[in-house]
Amino acid sequence: MKKVFALFKTAFFAVSFSFVLQQCVPGKGSSLQVNTLTVEGRDTLLGSDILQPRFSWKIESGKQDVKQIAYQVWVSGNSDALSKNEGEIWNSGKVASDSSLNILYKGKPLQAFQSYYWKVKIWDNHGEEAESETAYWSIGMLQPSDWQAKWIGLNAFNKNDQPDSTFTRLSARYLRKEFSADKKITTATAYISGMGLYELYLNGEKVGIDVLSPTVSEYNKKIFYNTYNITKQLQQGANAVGVILGNGRFFAVRNYHGRPNPLTQIAQAQYGLPQVLLQLRIQYADGSAAWVNSDKSWKVTDKGPILANNEFDGEEYDATKELTGWNKTGYNDQAWKVADLMSPGNVSIEAQPNENIRVKETLSPISMHETPRGSYILDMGQNMVGWLTIKVKGVKGDTIRMRFAETMKGKDALYLANMRDAQVTDKYILKGDGLEYWEPRFTYHGFRFVEIEGLKSKPGIKDFTGKVVYDNVATTGTFETSNKTINAVFKNAYWTIRGNYRGMPTDCPQRDERIGWLGDRVMSSYGESFLFDNSRLYAKWLDDIKDAQKENGSIPDIAPSFWDRYADNVTYPSAFILIPGMLRKQFGDNRSLEKQYPAMKKWVLYMWNTYREGDLVLKDNYGDWCVPPESLNMIWSQDPSRVTNGGLLAAAYYYYCLGLMKQYAIQLKQTEDANNFNAIAQKVLTAFNKKFYNAATKSYANNTVTANLLPLSFGMVPAEDKATVCNNIRNRLKEFNDHVNSGIIGGMWLMRGLTDNGMPDVAYKLATNTTYPSWGYMVEQGATTIWELWNGDAANPVMNSGNHQMLLGDLLVWYYEYLAGIKTDTEEVAFKKIIMNPIFPEGLDFVKASLDTKYGIVKSEWKKTVTGLEWNITIPANTSAAIMLPGNKNAITEGGKSLTQHQLRNEDKVDDNKTLITVGSGTYQFVIKK
Numbered sequence: 001m002k003k004v005f006a007l008f009k010t011a012f013f014a015v016s017f018s019f020v021l022q023q024c025v026p027g028k029g030s031s032l033q034v035n036t037l038t039v040e041g042r043d044t045l046l047g048s049d050i051l052q053p054r055f056s057w058k059i060e061s062g063k064q065d066v067k068q069i070a071y072q073v074w075v076s077g078n079s080d081a082l083s084k085n086e087g088e089i090w091n092s093g094k095v096a097s098d099s100s101l102n103i104l105y106k107g108k109p110l111q112a113f114q115s116y117y118w119k120v121k122i123w124d125n126h127g128e129e130a131e132s133e134t135a136y137w138s139i140g141m142l143q144p145s146d147w148q149a150k151w152i153g154l155n156a157f158n159k160n161d162q163p164d165s166t167f168t169r170l171s172a173r174y175l176r177k178e179f180s181a182d183k184k185i186t187t188a189t190a191y192i193s194g195m196g197l198y199e200l201y202l203n204g205e206k207v208g209i210d211v212l213s214p215t216v217s218e219y220n221k222k223i224f225y226n227t228y229n230i231t232k233q234l235q236q237g238a239n240a241v242g243v244i245l246g247n248g249r250f251f252a253v254r255n256y257h258g259r260p261n262p263l264t265q266i267a268q269a270q271y272g273l274p275q276v277l278l279q280l281r282i283q284y285a286d287g288s289a290a291w292v293n294s295d296k297s298w299k300v301t302d303k304g305p306i307l308a309n310n311e312f313d314g315e316e317y318d319a320t321k322e323l324t325g326w327n328k329t330g331y332n333d334q335a336w337k338v339a340d341l342m343s344p345g346n347v348s349i350e351a352q353p354n355e356n357i358r359v360k361e362t363l364s365p366i367s368m369h370e371t372p373r374g375s376y377i378l379d380m381g382q383n384m385v386g387w388l389t390i391k392v393k394g395v396k397g398d399t400i401r402m403r404f405a406e407t408m409k410g411k412d413a414l415y416l417a418n419m420r421d422a423q424v425t426d427k428y429i430l431k432g433d434g435l436e437y438w439e440p441r442f443t444y445h446g447f448r449f450v451e452i453e454g455l456k457s458k459p460g461i462k463d464f465t466g467k468v469v470y471d472n473v474a475t476t477g478t479f480e481t482s483n484k485t486i487n488a489v490f491k492n493a494y495w496t497i498r499g500n501y502r503g504m505p506t507d508c509p510q511r512d513e514r515i516g517w518l519g520d521r522v523m524s525s526y527g528e529s530f531l532f533d534n535s536r537l538y539a540k541w542l543d544d545i546k547d548a549q550k551e552n553g554s555i556p557d558i559a560p561s562f563w564d565r566y567a568d569n570v571t572y573p574s575a576f577i578l579i580p581g582m583l584r585k586q587f588g589d590n591r592s593l594e595k596q597y598p599a600m601k602k603w604v605l606y607m608w609n610t611y612r613e614g615d616l617v618l619k620d621n622y623g624d625w626c627v628p629p630e631s632l633n634m635i636w637s638q639d640p641s642r643v644t645n646g647g648l649l650a651a652a653y654y655y656y657c658l659g660l661m662k663q664y665a666i667q668l669k670q671t672e673d674a675n676n677f678n679a680i681a682q683k684v685l686t687a688f689n690k691k692f693y694n695a696a697t698k699s700y701a702n703n704t705v706t707a708n709l710l711p712l713s714f715g716m717v718p719a720e721d722k723a724t725v726c727n728n729i730r731n732r733l734k735e736f737n738d739h740v741n742s743g744i745i746g747g748m749w750l751m752r753g754l755t756d757n758g759m760p761d762v763a764y765k766l767a768t769n770t771t772y773p774s775w776g777y778m779v780e781q782g783a784t785t786i787w788e789l790w791n792g793d794a795a796n797p798v799m800n801s802g803n804h805q806m807l808l809g810d811l812l813v814w815y816y817e818y819l820a821g822i823k824t825d826t827e828e829v830a831f832k833k834i835i836m837n838p839i840f841p842e843g844l845d846f847v848k849a850s851l852d853t854k855y856g857i858v859k860s861e862w863k864k865t866v867t868g869l870e871w872n873i874t875i876p877a878n879t880s881a882a883i884m885l886p887g888n889k890n891a892i893t894e895g896g897k898s899l900t901q902h903q904l905r906n907e908d909k910v911d912d913n914k915t916l917i918t919v920g921s922g923t924y925q926f927v928i929k930k
């Protein structure tokens with residue numbers, strides 16, 4: 001009983017997954033279905049280079065307490081053979097197991113450029129069986145020698161380029177080739193990597209719907225390729241293939257001549273000029289195959305309409321220079337140059353493991369205002385990330401200038417000071433040929449407001465549309481309560497998180513930064529997983545961090561390392577230690593942990609061997625970043641009683657990382673490592689309390705909330721003193737009228753730490769405050785995303801990003817795990833077992849939440865009534881849930897029946913006020929009387 005109840009005293013991780021449902025084939029007369037087949041978490045996986053992929057599926061049934069008891073997987077190179085259950089590539093046989101997640105492929109070696117078909121049959125505990133429809137995936141390049149294509153581009157600059165200025169400019173490159181496919185075509189596939197960004201065209205049509213592709217990487221180590229099925233666009237006979245190359249982060253956004261930027265004091269790397277690597281594979285009906293490769297037979301020009309493209313400064317497009325028909329057959333390219341052979345350096349080329357970026361939503365402006373200058377200002381009604389599409393009419397040579405901002409400076413001017421030196425401007429030069437439609441290709445903006453200049457006649461508001469762009473990850477969580485502030489903050493968090501998914505988790509989308517700070521995501525990655533399926537994004541980002549690790553073990557604060565920040569502090573790189581555990585618990589991803597473990601170990605030991613001072617690692621650079629200052633017009637607090645000792649932060653986090661490394665080592669059967677990490681941790685614990693703990697006052701360092709909260713959350717406080725340390729936290733918060741008083745380091749544990757230690761009322765107060773400093777204060781000031789600063793409406797503009805997720809801390813975790821009561825068990829991970837133990841705060845009348853997990857949708861909906869509480873719960877098939885009901889079992893009914901009349905499993909009384917039950921899958925309606 002103690003072991004079961006202890007589950008509710010631990011902070012758990014939660015996950016969200018959403019897939020396109022596939023048709024299933026249930027057994028005759030059966031309610032059982034098996035669907036949502038995925039390979040490596042993708043319902044469509046093309047061009048994979050994974051030799052042992054992982055298969056998953058979901059199960060549905062109209063019955064309760066449904067568990068899979070066995071499965072059989074077939075894999076074939078022929079879909080017709082698979083329909084006869086002939087799996088010549090792999091037949092797992094009937095496997096007695098309830099596993100339906102990440103089943104490891106164990107068939108014949110997979111071959112490059114082949115497609116594979118698979119299906120699964122399952123048996124359940126009710127004697128039913130079901131068989132899925134056929135799904136497929138394909139293999140791309142498996143060896144470097146599979147690449148016969150050459151990197152090509154243009155190794156030159158034109159007169160409009162500015163490669164050596166602070167504000168770099170480089171025209172887009174256009175490349176083309178015509179070829180013939182003279183036989184009947186069965187299938188055709190394109191494998192492409194464009195550095196920095198590409199758009200691929202075949203016979204005049206764009207291939208795919210991705211934008212800003214491929215995803216970023218540590219370019220001097222690794223470059224990704226994408227795969228597209230081009231069968232429908234390829235035609236028998238003459239064809240033309242074309243590529244537009246943009247700069248992305250490959251060609252330097254900024255060039256500071258090898259010196260630090262005087263504003264940011266950061267040196268910017270430049271990897272090279274844009275280039276493309278492309279192979280088209282054509283499979284003919286007669287069994288033969290042909291290739292079309294990028295090489296010196298291609299032609300190239302930089303005299304096209306995209307005069308400049310830059311992530312910080314925008315895109316400039318001259319429609320008078322359009323190359324009409326350049327990507328179709330018969331185009332006269334005599335004036336074009338022969339493509340140059342290029343090289344990105346000694347890098348590996350790998351299949352992109354995460355989703356590309358897409359246009360995910362469109363927004364219409366809510367208002368348009370004409371300024372005294374004759375310009376027009378659009379209000380999109382929402383701080384968003386993407387770009388503006390325009391419909392204009394004018395004279396040839398007219399220039400339309402669009403500048404983007406998050407806020408206004410009065411009625412007629414954009415507020416641009418927080419953009420620093422980002423120009424955030426798109427320009428379109430008209431060709432003067434009737435109505436013209438345009439949107440950029442190789443830039444994006446973070447904005448709510450757009451000022452449009454250069455129009456000769458008044459536009460209509462419908463002439464403009466906002467395109468919302470971010471990684472093509474599914475939204476998997478829904479959340480609503482009776483409190484309008486919580487709902488508004490949740491909505492702001494949703495817009496903030498997705499606006500900063502850019503192939504890496506960026507800090508902000510609007511100014512001259514837009515990079516992956518590790519410290520911002522130590523805990524935020526966990527909270528984000530309740531809203532989005534971010535599993536592949538963060539697994540890929542861990543690779544970026546590993547690729548950026550120095551030989552000595554040092555890890556940067558930013559990955560990919562577009563800025564040179566190897567500061568060797570503890571708190572920010574600790575993301576590399578925490579996120580693999582999150583991926584395992586949230587998504588059942590053990591592979592990331594196995595892959596990253598050697599590099600994680602290297603960093604932990606590097607910090608110990610390099611920076612140890614008396615058994616403590618005290619290296620810190622940023623402190624408890626963004627503690628709310630005492631005045632609205634300040635960025636940094638000047639009150640020393642608010643500022644936590646940086647050495648304490650580093651030492652506490654290092655201890656926590658050691659504990660995680662011990663757990664990981666045990667899981668990976670690295671016994672010697674586990675013992676070593678444990679021995680170091682015990683030394684750190686002793687030294688930490690000796691240095692920072694005041695036994696007389698029962699407080700740490702200068703008694704800030706963070707100074708006490710971290711040791712409490714990390715299990716470092718002497719057991720007999722925990723209550724007093726908690727009381728110190730309570731008293732400090734009272735001094736600030738129960739408002740947030742932690743920066744991002746303490747904030748990662750704040751809401752759970754308060755709730756787990758007997759202060760859920762205080763946590764609820766923090767969550768619902770509307771005065772400074774609070775999340776609700778941002779809402780009251782009109783924010784539609786989360787700010788970088790608690791006083792982002794008033795402080796110095798140098799740090800006034802209006803779209804930053806780092807201040808969320810563990811708030812989203814608290815929303816789902818504590819208000820909704822949706823957690824995953826730490827052993828039966830990825831919601832194989834669901835832990836449901838919500839709090840029911842005074843003042844909150846209802847919560848409605850859902851989460852599409854790897855096993856299916858979990859729902860938790862409770863509401864207070866005059867007579868007590870109603871709580872409706874949905875548990876997906878092949879899982880179970882441990883539910884803590886707030887009442888004596890004699891006061892509880894389910895579906896109108898008392899618990900004593902029920903067949904619910906493992907009913908157990910915790911005390912006179914709580915009842916613990918364990919249920920299988922199904923939908924349940926609990927009523928708890930007062």
